[in-house]
Amino acid sequence: MSKFSNDVSELLEYIGGKENIAAVSHCVTRMRFVLNDPKKADVKKIEGIKSVKGSFTQAGQFQVIIGNEVATFYNEFTAKSGVEAVSKDDAKKAGRQNLSLLQRVISHLGEIFSPLIPAIVVGGLILGFRNIIGDIKLLESGTKSLIEVSQFWSGVHHFLWLIGEAIFFYLPVGITWSISKKMGTTQILGIVLGITLVSPQLLNAYAVAGGAEAPVWDFGFTQIKMIGYQAQVIPAILAGFVLAKLELMLRDRVPGYISMIVVPFLALIPTVLLAHTVLGPLGWKIGSMISSVVYAGLTSTFGWLFAAIFGFSYAPLVITGLHHMTNAIDLQLMSEMGGTNLWPMIALSNIAQGSAVLAMIYLNKDDEEEKQVSIPAAISCYLGVTEPAMFGINLKYVYPFLAAMIGSGIAAIISVGSGVMANSIGVGGLPGILSIQPQYMGIFAIAMIVAIVIPFGLTIVFAKKKMTFKKAEKSS
Structure with missing residues (x-):
């Protein structure tokens, strides 16, 4: 008998049988099902x-948390059920049949x-390090920065x-590039299109906004x-999708x-x-409007209210998948405002969810089975990955989730x-402070x-x- 034989049989039965499974795949810790009903x-x-540590529905997929042994569980499940395995990307495509138009866009x-996050994270850390060595007056009684007294650090600052x-x-x-990869089109054409938006021969759009006269x-x-669209998000998204569709x-x-x-000829040149005639200027205006509205909301007299609502509701946004919208807004704020005041709240929400799990570890310190789920969940949460904590612990008990939302809002x-x-x-x-x-x-x-x-x-x-409350119920 295989390791997960009984658990696999139970999951197949409780999920509605083979006939209810349209597609199944897995990621690092979760089984991903697209269900017919x-x-x-x-x-x-x-x-x-026994093997299941939680479940949730996201992006049209019913996801079952298994943990680090999910690959073994998945292989046994597909062998037992006879369901043909599909890739994670194919499962995502199948899952969209259960989504609304807004959910599909998100x-x-x-x-x-997602493929760009590692580079963006590295970039944020580099900018933070440059600010520390270049802007903070650490030396000579707080009058000079590192780059002002050290040629080495000046060189590092310039190189980074x-x-x-x-x-x-x-x-x-x-x-x-990411759009062309996602849409299954020619990736080098996506790269070439992106370069045409940022070519050095183009005048930076920020310079144009400042009154500079663009060549023609x-x-x-x-x-x-x-006009170039360096650091701009929406013009690139619009152009990327037009190229892919064409x-x-x-x-x-x-x-x-x-x-x-x-x-390639008839797709690239018209795009x-x-x-440079329609999509860029339109995207620039849309991006500027979005960033201005968000920034104005966060810096206005009622900024505290905006912050409270966002901080309180960010975790529920993660459950629905709507949190993916914040990446585009963050990047737009960075290009327009020289930084983002949205991202710090996201990092704080991560910490709050992890802290609620930490409290559950304390409350259930004698429950060894519970600790097998909660301790790794708390660690991953403090490092910015909240799903194991939210779906494996906090939503299971509800009140830790609410406590984390309140703490995040404050x-x-x-x-x-x-x-x-x-x-x-x-x-x-916790590492969010480096950004x-x-x-x-x-x-x-x-x-x-x-x-x-x-x-x-x-x-x-x-x-x-x-x-x-439970004791009062029993006594009555």
Whole structure:
């Protein structure tokens, strides 16, 4: 008998049988099911299976948390059920049949930015380090920075800008590449399109906004301004999708024996033309409007209210998948405002969820089986990955989730009320402080302490009240 034989049989039964499974795949810790009828899945019984550490539905997929042995469990499940395995990407595509239009848009955004996150995180850390050695007066009684007294650190500061510029100024190249990869079109064309948006021969759009006169391509009967869209998100997204859709359309219509020549030519040139006449200017205006509205909301008299609502509701946004929208907003704020005041609140939400789990570890310190789930969940949460904590522990008991939301909201008010700005999207959780601009690190550290103490304390209070309530029920 195989290791998970009984658990696999139970999961197959409780999920509605083979006929209810449209697709199944797995990721690092979770089984991902696309179900023909999600209502047939008995969630309570599924979560009662010994190997199952929780479940949730996201992006049209019913996801069952197994843990580090998910690959073994998955292989046994597919062998037992006879369900044909599919890739994670195919499962995502199948799962979209259960999503609304808005959810599909958000799902697409998440898939675009996911491959870019490692570079953006590195870029944020580099900018933070440059600020520390270049802007903070650490030496000579607080009058000089490291780069002012050391040629070595001056050289490091100058050199690191090469990487920071490559990541953020040329971000449109990564976006257009990611879209072409996601859509299954020619990736090098996506890269070329991105380069045409940031080419050095183009005048930076920020310079144009500042009053500089852009050169033009003169076609005799008309002229097109030579404006670049460095660090811009929305122009790149619009252009990337137009290129991908145009290429896919041409593939269906152009004979195969000439497609290698005709399709790239007829897809790339019109898209680049549209990018510099319509999509770029339109995307710039949309991006500027979004960033201005968000920034105004966070810095207005009622910024504390905006912060409280966002900090309190960010964790529920993760459950629905709507949190993927924040990546685009963060990047737009960075390009427009020189930093983002949204990302610090996300890092604080991560910390708050981890702190609620820490309280559950304390409350269940004698439960060895519970600790096998909660300890790894708390660690991953403090490092910015909240799903194991939320779905494996906090949502299971509910009150830790609420305690974390309250703590996150209070910490967010402190962060926004103090004007905390991050250089960029960075590592979440406790390491998030490395992304914060140096002058705000002190107050952000206080907000982090709040995000630890309040959820921890409230979780214990809620647990005791719940136990008291149960005792009163029994006595009556």
